[in-house]
Amino acid sequence: MVADRKTQIVIVGGGAAGLELARKLGAHYGRKRHDIILIDRNRTHIWKPLLHEVATGSLDASMDEVGYRSHCHRWGYRYLYGQFDRIDRAAQQVHIAPMFDDKGREVVSAHVVRYDYLVLAYGSVTNDFGTPGVVDNCLFLDSRGQADSFRDQLLNHCLRVSRAMVARPTSDARVRIAIVGGGATGVELAAELYNAADALGYYGLEVFDRARLDVTLLEAGPRILPALPDRLAEAAHGELEALGVKVLTGMAVTESTEEGMKTGDGAFVPADLQIWAAGVKAAPVRGGLDGLALSRGGQVIVRPTLQSETDDRIFAMGDCAYSMLPRRDRPVPPRAQAAHQMASTAFTNIKRLLAERPLVDFNYRDHGSLVSLSRFSTVGSLMGKLVGGRMAVEGRLARFVYLSLYRMHLLAVHGWWRGSALIAVSHINRLVRPRLKLH
Ligand SMILES: Cc1cc2nc3c(=O)[nH]c(=O)nc-3n(C[C@H](O)[C@H](O)[C@H](O)COP(=O)(O)OP(=O)(O)OC[C@H]3O[C@@H](n4cnc5c(N)ncnc54)[C@H](O)[C@@H]3O)c2cc1C
Structure with a gap:
């Protein structure tokens, strides 16, 4: 007799969207019920909106990054270190390219990973529009x-x-x-x-x-x-x-x-x-996406359920997804809040798929845009029923809401207890640690 095969859900990319989804699925199903696999070419995750602070030394990334190995151990999913190379839709496999160390020695050989459901969340890269030099x-x-x-x-x-x-x-x-x-x-x-x-x-x-x-x-x-x-x-x-x-x-x-x-x-x-730092485009996938419908910018075109327009078994979310807003006048912007919301919808829809229930549509809620001018100022606009449409904000309120987006990510990635503890520790660190990382 053949043992029951566990449903294998593979997430490519452990960024703002992918890591949140892996945590939610792992916490919900655990290793016994389904096999949740997260693939990323890095060993640690850092929330991208922090990168300008890392670049200037205002933030020590090692304090804020998340190691995939310890995270997956805690939350009941598997992590595979590897570079996603291509999809084979007929065989329901993703191909992983070999990985090498600094000396050119192979660390991970080329291999394939089977999937029942695949979630693409490999993000975007800066677009240089082919400008010479x-x-x-x-x-x-x-x-x-x-x-x-x-x-x-x-x-x-x-x-x-x-x-x-x-x-x-x-x-x-x-x-x-x-x-x-x-x-x-x-x-x-x-x-x-x-x-x-x-x-x-x-x-x-x-x-x-x-x-x-x-x-x-x-x-x-x-x-x-x-x-x-x-x-x-x-x-x-x-x-x-x-x-x-x-x-x-x-x-x-x-x-x-x-x-x-x-x-x-x-x-x-x-x-x-x-x-x-001008413009973004979907991160390149060397071996291609096996005929999935793509936007002009190379993003995977998704239906309102976040399933690829071409293949029901494949979802895309975050910056690599092209999801039209309901009025169909523009796509969902490549932003951290969109990635966070898409991860929630993808989680709901994967649960519904497995329970053979109808899927829900992704409903993007634009909470506004905030820009931090370091400790000097924060400006932005908030949207929503609470503020009665669109409201311009500056100063402390803007700073508080700006920081809330990262706090939401911390809670989604670490759960309430651990996430809250990390938020408290980050406040203490700001007081006791050097203002700059100089090495
Ligand atoms: C400097 C900077 C500042 C930003 N500031 C803001 C802000 O203030 N507010 C805001 O809303 N948004 C901001 N953004 C945008 C926001 O960070 C992105 O919209 C968000 O991170 C998208 O999430 P994602 O999960 O789609 O992709 P990402 O968070 O980029 O994650 C993609 C993951 O996929 C992995 N990956 C990529 N290719 C492969 C591959 N071939 N194989 C294996 N793994 C792969 C990467 O290692 C990464 O872990 C900023 C972006 C940058 C770069």
């Missing part, structure tokens, strides 16, 4: 590794400038940083740099201060923060300029060189560090 000369903020690399380079430049000033006090040495993209990531990073520059003085670089930072924010559109109302975008623009950031709007970057950035109107912005 960007891949070679710019840094991106898509992963912890990239954020760490930015921080190392930033500290080295600050150290060089500091040494130059010690050697010659009249030196006009500066750290020149060009950031492309006046969306939330670019704006938050620009402000966070000034917070870091202020803190460097406490840690041995006594002669370095924010006057030595030369930050330029380049935005192709007519204003920064297009997702926010005019008034708030103007407030953020003014706040950045008060800090010392040169904000250049209507300035499309046409090329990046080793020395800096060329713009459409023939200007040149010299820079020691160049960061590209």
Whole structure:
């Protein structure tokens, strides 16, 4: 007699959406009832909206990242370390590419993982729109590794400038940083740099201060923060300029060189560090998605139930999913709150599928957009019945709501008790730990 085979639910990508879903499914079914498998090419998860703080050293990522192995042990799912390569829909298998260590030795060989239901949650990457020189000369903020690399380079430049000033006090040495993209990531990073520059003085670089930072924010559109109302975008623009950031709007970057950035109107912005933070596209899948319907940006087109338009057994959520809003005028934006909400709907629908009940539709609730200008300010707009439509917010209330999004993620990933304890510990850490991570 053949033993009953457990239903195998495979989630590709343990980010904002995938990790929350793995925790919920694992906690609900445990290992005995179904086999929940999470595949990720990293060994730890860090919530992406924290990356600009990791990049400037304002946040020590090792305090906030989640190790998949210990997490899966606790919550009743399996974690496989591997790079998702392609799908074979007929065989209901995902193919995992081999993984190598720094010395080129194979760590994980190529293999396949069977699925009964597959959830794609492999996120997005920054879109450089094919701009010449960007891949070679710019840094991106898509992963912890990239954020760490930015921080190392930033500290080295600050150290060089500091040494130059010690050697010659009249030196006009500066750290020149060009950031492309006046969306939330670019704006938050620009402000966070000034917070870091202020803190460097406490840690041995006594002669370095924010006057030595030369930050330029380049935005192709007519204003920064297009997702926010005019008034708030103007407030953020003014706040950045008060800090010392040169904000250049209507300035499309046409090329990046080793020395800096060329713009459409023939200007040149010299820079020691160049960061590209303009636009996102679905993360590439090397071997393809076996005929799943894709949007022009490469996202998996999903029905309101979050099942792929092409295959009922495959769900997609988060940044790699293309889900139309009910009025069908635009897709759900690639944001952390959308990933969080999609994980809840995917959880409900997988439970319903297994119980042979009808599925529910994903109903995106836009709670608004908030942008943190580090400790200097927070601006944004809140949406919803509670505030009677759309309400512009600034200051402490905005900061509180901004932090709430991460707290919700912590609770969804760790459960109420552990999540609440971690929130409390993070408050203590802010008081007792150094203001900057310098290594
Ligand atoms: C710097 C920055 C700041 C942001 N700030 C905000 C903000 O303030 N507010 C907001 O709402 N949103 C913000 N976002 C967007 C938000 O982070 C994303 O919308 C959200 O993380 C999407 O969740 P996800 O689960 O779809 O993807 P992710 O969280 O990106 O997770 C994808 C996971 O898939 C894994 N993966 C990818 N490819 C493969 C593969 N081939 N094989 C195996 N694993 C793979 C990755 O390792 C990762 O763990 C920000 C994004 C960035 C980059």
